[in-house]
Amino acid sequence: MSLTIRSIDQADVEMCGKIGFQAHKAISSAHGYPSEQPSFEFAVGMIKTMMANPNSWGALAERDGQILGSIFLHLFPPSPVAAIGPLTVDPSSEGKVGRALMETALVEARKRDYDQVRLVQSPSHLRSFVLYTKCGFTLRESLFIMHGNPGLTTLEKKHDVRAARPEDISACNEICKSIHGFSRDMELRQAIDQRVAIINVDNTGSITGYAAGLGFLGHAVAKTNDVLKALVANSSAILGPGFFVPGRNFDLLKWLLDSGFRILWPANLMTFGNYQDPTAPFLPSIAY
Numbered sequence: 001m002s003l004t005i006r007s008i009d010q011a012d013v014e015m016c017g018k019i020g021f022q023a024h025k026a027i028s029s030a031h032g033y034p035s036e037q038p039s040f041e042f043a044v045g046m047i048k049t050m051m052a053n054p055n056s057w058g059a060l061a062e063r064d065g066q067i068l069g070s071i072f073l074h075l076f077p078p079s080p081v082a083a084i085g086p087l088t089v090d091p092s093s094e095g096k097v098g099r100a101l102m103e104t105a106l107v108e109a110r111k112r113d114y115d116q117v118r119l120v121q122s123p124s125h126l127r128s129f130v131l132y133t134k135c136g137f138t139l140r141e142s143l144f145i146m147h148g149n150p151g152l153t154t155l156e157k158k159h160d161v162r163a164a165r166p167e168d169i170s171a172c173n174e175i176c177k178s179i180h181g182f183s184r185d186m187e188l189r190q191a192i193d194q195r196v197a198i199i200n201v202d203n204t205g206s207i208t209g210y211a212a213g214l215g216f217l218g219h220a221v222a223k224t225n226d227v228l229k230a231l232v233a234n235s236s237a238i239l240g241p242g243f244f245v246p247g248r249n250f251d252l253l254k255w256l257l258d259s260g261f262r263i264l265w266p267a268n269l270m271t272f273g274n275y276q277d278p279t280a281p282f283l284p285s286i287a288y
């Protein structure tokens with residue numbers, strides 16, 4: 001029977017969650033890492049959340065009435081970048097299914113006028129790396145997800161970190177634009193609403209960096225590594241299993257490791273379409 005790609009209905013959520021859980025369990029246990037989808041309940045809950053988000057779009061693959069895998073595309077208007085993930089295929093059905101789902105998601109992105117698509121890949125899984133490369137994604141940054149206690153970091157006290165407020169948004173957006181070429185306004189606003197966004201202010205009162213929550217779902221940008229370190233050191237908690245650090249930011253990575261942080265697992269930032277190399281330190285989220 002031929003493979004069909006269709007949108008996901010509420011009735012499909014449990015099966016898609018089960019496949020996501022099993023697919024990630026197979027990979028993480030093969031490499032000795034904690035799983036990105038640690039339980040069936042977590043996997044189902046995540047799909048329910050994405051289905052309820054008007055800025056997320058999902059599709060599944062099925063053959064002969066049997067669901068084989070699913071993919072999600074996320075938009076963050078007005079950011080020009082769309083993100084993909086998770087993409088998961090039933091371990092017993094691997095082979096061409098991932099490609100069909102990815103091509104459908106890229107067509108969907110184009111239909112919505114998004115020509116920049118990004119994702120965070122698990123590099124220990126060669127299959128997904130090859131699939132993404134063949135679909136046109138370029139490896140831009142090797143990442144490490146860091147876990148530890150921000151309170152134990154040491155930093156000379158010359159930084160003023162406080163909760164971000166709505167009136168800080170435009171200055172934060174300008175910093176993000178100068179580093180990445182675009183702002184991440186929607187994600188910053190959500191983080192402010194959730195009271196997890198923080199900013200660093202210099203002694204003239206200017207904002208020099210922000211974190212839209214320090215964690216799995218949060219990104220950060222900063223004018224210097226010292227500002228990024230101040231944002232980490234003044235975070236009350238890490239949201240989720242950890243936060244992503246670009247491996248080529250030696251200074252930040254060494255400071256974190258010297259402060260007792262541990263690497264949970266590696267990851268890769270991969271991009272499709274236009275990409276500007278960031279001009280200053282940043283932390284990506286699980287989206288991009």
Ligand SMILES: CC(C)(COP(=O)(O)OP(=O)(O)OC[C@H]1O[C@@H](n2cnc3c(N)ncnc32)[C@H](O)[C@@H]1OP(=O)(O)O)[C@@H](O)C(=O)NCCC(=O)NCCS
Nearest residue numbers: 023087088089094095096097098099121122127128130131
């Ligand atoms: C990643 C995943 C979605 C791929 O699904 P899939 O149906 O097996 O994908 P496809 O077969 O379409 O594509 C895989 C490609 O990698 C190729 N490949 C696999 N291992 C390879 C290797 N070591 N060297 C070169 N090519 C390799 C396959 O031949 C195939 O290419 P082809 O179709 O041109 O022959 C699936 O394995 C999965 O769900 N994994 C667990 C969860 C996960 O890691 N998701 C991605 C998170 S970033």
